[in-house]
Amino acid sequence: MKQKDGKWFYIFISPWLIGFVGLTLGPILFSIYMSFTNWDLFQSPSFIGLDNYKTLLTDDPLFWKSVGNTFFYALISIPLGMAISLCIAYYLNKKIKGITFFRILFYLPSVVPVVASSLLFVHLLAPSKGLINKALALLGIQGPAWLLDPNWVKPALILMSLWGVGGGVVLLLAGMKGIPQELYEAAAIDGAQSTQSFFHITFPMLTPVIFFNLVTGIIGALQTFAQVFIVTSGGPDNASQMVVPYLFQNAFQFYKMGYASAIAWVLFIMIMVLTLLIFRSSALWVHYEEGKTNE
Amino acid sequence: MSNPSTAEKAISYIFLILVGVLLASPFLYMISIALASDATTIKLAFTFVPREFEWSNFYTIFTNNNLGTYLENSVMITMFTIIGSVLSASVVSYGFARIQAKGSRFLFIVLLSTMMIPGEVTMVPQFIIFRHLDWINTFYPLIVPSFFAGAFNVFLIRQFVMSIPRSLDEAAMIDGMGHPGIYWKIIMPLTYPILAAIAIFSFSWNWGNFMGPLIYINDPEKMPLALGVQLLTTVSGGQLPPWNLVMIASLFLTIPMVLVYLLGQRYVYEANISGGSSGIK
Numbered sequence: 001m002k003q004k005d006g007k008w009f010y011i012f013i014s015p016w017l018i019g020f021v022g023l024t025l026g027p028i029l030f031s032i033y034m035s036f037t038n039w040d041l042f043q044s045p046s047f048i049g050l051d052n053y054k055t056l057l058t059d060d061p062l063f064w065k066s067v068g069n070t071f072f073y074a075l076i077s078i079p080l081g082m083a084i085s086l087c088i089a090y091y092l093n094k095k096i097k098g099i100t101f102f103r104i105l106f107y108l109p110s111v112v113p114v115v116a117s118s119l120l121f122v123h124l125l126a127p128s129k130g131l132i133n134k135a136l137a138l139l140g141i142q143g144p145a146w147l148l149d150p151n152w153v154k155p156a157l158i159l160m161s162l163w164g165v166g167g168g169v170v171l172l173l174a175g176m177k178g179i180p181q182e183l184y185e186a187a188a189i190d191g192a193q194s195t196q197s198f199f200h201i202t203f204p205m206l207t208p209v210i211f212f213n214l215v216t217g218i219i220g221a222l223q224t225f226a227q228v229f230i231v232t233s234g235g236p237d238n239a240s241q242m243v244v245p246y247l248f249q250n251a252f253q254f255y256k257m258g259y260a261s262a263i264a265w266v267l268f269i270m271i272m273v274l275t276l277l278i279f280r281s282s283a284l285w286v287h288y289e290e291g292k293t294n295e
Numbered sequence: 296m297s298n299p300s301t302a303e304k305a306i307s308y309i310f311l312i313l314v315g316v317l318l319a320s321p322f323l324y325m326i327s328i329a330l331a332s333d334a335t336t337i338k339l340a341f342t343f344v345p346r347e348f349e350w351s352n353f354y355t356i357f358t359n360n361n362l363g364t365y366l367e368n369s370v371m372i373t374m375f376t377i378i379g380s381v382l383s384a385s386v387v388s389y390g391f392a393r394i395q396a397k398g399s400r401f402l403f404i405v406l407l408s409t410m411m412i413p414g415e416v417t418m419v420p421q422f423i424i425f426r427h428l429d430w431i432n433t434f435y436p437l438i439v440p441s442f443f444a445g446a447f448n449v450f451l452i453r454q455f456v457m458s459i460p461r462s463l464d465e466a467a468m469i470d471g472m473g474h475p476g477i478y479w480k481i482i483m484p485l486t487y488p489i490l491a492a493i494a495i496f497s498f499s500w501n502w503g504n505f506m507g508p509l510i511y512i513n514d515p516e517k518m519p520l521a522l523g524v525q526l527l528t529t530v531s532g533g534q535l536p537p538w539n540l541v542m543i544a545s546l547f548l549t550i551p552m553v554l555v556y557l558l559g560q561r562y563v564y565e566a567n568i569s570g571g572s573s574g575i576k
Contacts, residue, residue, distance in 0.1 A: 106318060267415055
């Protein structure tokens with residue numbers, strides 16, 4: 001039984017409570033208000049009602065382009081990253097010599113700070129002198145100009161994101177280790193091939209982890225910032241502009257605080273709706289072991 | 296998994312080595328560029344296998360650039376944010392896990408729901424608040440928020456505390472111990488593994504954090520490494536950035552992350568298991 005002690009409860013949670021009021025709730029209310037104003041930080045804000053949202057949704061092609069780019073990035077990098085990480089996790093789960101070395105090696109890229117990997121990929125993706133195109137040339141393939149080509153800049157950012165798949169692999173691997181061995185043994189007795197047991201045992205048992213990776217992956221992809229800011233500055237021709245860099249630009253380069261706040265709220269709604277949809281859909285495809293409860 | 300056959304083993308090794316080479320080569324390229332001479336850098340003629348071993352680059356970046364200052368700033372900011380996030384989340388999670396009060400359930404739901412709000416929503420108003428407090432170009436906007444208990448951290452520790460038998464608290468209470476004593480002497484020491492995980496999370500988030508410093512720090516003397524390294528690349532007058540030095544700075548940004556991971560992976564792994572994959576069920 002918990003001890004009833006209101007005073008102590010509030011004393012203990014006060015760091016969070018103060019932060020919540022001062023750094024979350026207050027700013028949220030402030031942000032809502034700001035999104036209805038025109039404010040450049042220097043003059044006092046003027047109330048303009050829904051104008052920011054109206055402009056954003058009907059009269060700002062660059063915003064829609066950045067939304068499109070962000071979704072393109074998310075829609076390709078996430079499924080691709082998950083397929084690859086599933087494949088990697090499958091092989092990292094083998095009982096073979098030196099597997100620990102591979103596990104560490106595969107995870108390392110995901111701990112590299114995005115600033116460092118961004119600066120590195122500027123060189124890896126360089127048109128003729130970059131490592132990636134040099135490697136492609138060895139195979140007889142003429143690589144694209146990646147970051148300079150509006151058609152290839154998004155695939156370039158996706159390629160960059162794939163370097164860090166190791167983060168998701170760790171969770172998948174942990175999930176695989178949690179699958180009871182008897183299931184495989186029973187399947188083997190029934191004559192199941194290894195591909196069959198992968199799709200009928202491993203994959204379904206991993207769906208909770210895949211679900212978690214999917215949700216965090218989407219939230220992360222929609223908030224992509226540093227890569228775009230450092231590697232492409234949104235270019236060429238805004239082909240890699242995304243929502244958060246566009247928000248940042250409006251707020252801290254153009255000082256359109258009201259407009260930036262409206263973008264933030266639209267972003268919030270997009271994340272919310274997508275997350276809810278995935279949670280709703282999870283009943284259809286996420287498999288939970290029965291009788292296993294949390295807490 | 297049963298012991299794999301020879302063919303299976305061969306396929307696994309081929310796959311792992313192939314992917315391993317792909318994943319490791321960017322690291323090697325980073326080192327190769329870091330060791331390139333200025334002449335190579337100007338021609339952008341970097342090679343995969345180091346052509347030069349210009350060790351003096353390491354000396355140059357400390358003397359001609361602010362690398363020492365950037366590193367010092369990063370260490371300061373990271374150290375205080377770790378202290379702040381671990382301490383505050385620990386205290387708060389005890390309140391939520393062990394003390395019942397009017398509104399405690401409701402407040403916990405509020406705490407959980409704040410996890411869903413993207414940082415971008417509060418970014419602009421927080422900037423205005425901190426600007427009002429005259430905190431621009433100081434470490435305060437980067438450090439102070441960590442002392443207000445991050446929701447995810449509170450959630451992780453609370454999960455952990457829930458698994459500690461309550462009879463421990465009850466016995467202490469009979470002995471006349473109050474909440475501060477129970478927290479400090481009994482619960483907190485038992486949560487060290489999860490606190491270590493949170494320290495590591497906090498380290499990795501703050502060490503590499505780019506957007507925060509980009510918003511709040513303009514003065515190169517105050518910049519942490521993640522921002523300073525990017526500043527190195529912005530050269531005026533049509534000159535090329537000193538890419539060899541930039542890659543050295545990138546290495547300095549990367550190596551601590553790798554070390555912390557290697558030393559602390561056990562804790563992160565445990566936290567991932569308890570808070571990540573199963574915690575969302």
